[in-house]
Amino acid sequence: MTEELSIPKILPIGVVLFNILFLLVAIPIEAYILNMRLGFDKKSSIFYAISMNLFSGVIGWTIFFLIEPILPGQWRAALISYVFFSTFQNSNIETVLIFTVLVIFFTTFLIKFSLLKVLLITLNGIPIKEETQTSERSRRKRTDKNKIQNTNLVTTTLIANSLSYSAITLILLIHQK
């Protein structure tokens, strides 16, 4: 980062608008899925969708800021060319691109899942510690229940994330045409 401020030469208005657009697309889709599959009421599912997307966006940006300076020259040139001129300079970058998109998809999925988990804990209070007197059977029952809930959470996040990514990809494709 340069330590001097100068009069702005260019503004990333497009980036900001796209970011807002993606949020506006992803939030309702994910909120709907959360509402449908996990049975949260509408208000809190919207809240979960908003905060999941906001924070995963923030984490994604942070990763970008960390990775960008250490990218190899060719990739960096491709990135700069894409941001400034909306084209990739050379076409053999495609394999890398597909791989990157996949990595991004699964990373966001993981981030969103952990965010949802953290949010559930912070908002509904820390789960009360199991009493020691409970019988072996009921404890097993409870862990089973926990497990089921957990898998349900994972699948729901996966579905929500896939749907919102599909919508965003669709928008990008339409934009490219």
Add this chain to the structure above:
Amino acid sequence: MDVLLKELSGIFKFFEDLFLGIQKLLQPPKAFSWQTLIYLSVFSWILSYFATDLIKTLIAFCGWLFLILGTIWYTTDDPLRVPGTFMPVGAVVTGFLLSVFAFGHGVQVITPRTLVIWPIIAALITAIPEFLEGTGTEAKAQIPKPEVRQKIIILVGCCMLLSCWIQFYFVLDKWLTEYPTLLADKDNFQHSTFVIKIESPNKVPQNGLMLLNEIQPLVEEQIASKPWSQVERWLLDAHQRVDKLGKKVVEKNMIKSGEQKLWRIEPRIFNNKSGYRLDILSIWAGPSANASKYYLKRSCQIEPVKDKNSTVAEITCDPYSKLIYGLPPARQ
């Protein structure tokens, strides 16, 4: 006369109110109030001017502290909120002061990091009172209600995203300082989806452009469809002719402009394969930031065309003008 007196007393009343307002704002109502803190900060600022080294830093530090506390106090007295959110404007101001205090150093008061961190600090300042219960001196820590927690989480998230965007701007800025040629791209970022250029769509001096637009049809009129030999003679003393036309155009179009004496129009003629190239230059002779001056150039191609049994001239001018920095080429 009565009306005049009324008007006068009205004006006096206005100034009196203004003065009273200022006095109310500046005079601390009691010893322990926000004005006192601001005064303390000004006082320590002045003192730090006279001190040296460690003492100076120490006093300046106290000054910042007083200023930030005073601002917090003033702005929480009467919270005016940022539209659409529950974030008070005061938090934004205080956040700015805090981040300047934390990341500004020495001569460079506002650094990129200051601006990047600002929204987050503002959000945290907004959130802190929600975790405290009670008013005034007796405050108790508490965990706010779930609804309030939701509000705070979303606010903090939005502000962090805002910080990311600001940071991204600085990344772009860094790219441009690393690769300045990007800015000189002909495309001018017009086809870019993600960024807009805010410098220089209007950089071409409009007056020079206007002069070229005015003189071009006059020159075309004197050359187009004239016999080729006549045109060649015209080109021989083009300097005088274009000078004359130029003076006329300047006088006609810039009567009211102060730049009237600062623009002059000159031709440059070059031989080429198919005929001649006539460059019309409008040269800026006034002050400019660059030590080297600049001028605008419009190129016209003049070619002989067979027409029945004689040869006539045809002139085609570029539809655009070029802005060129530097001294115009010497006269032949």
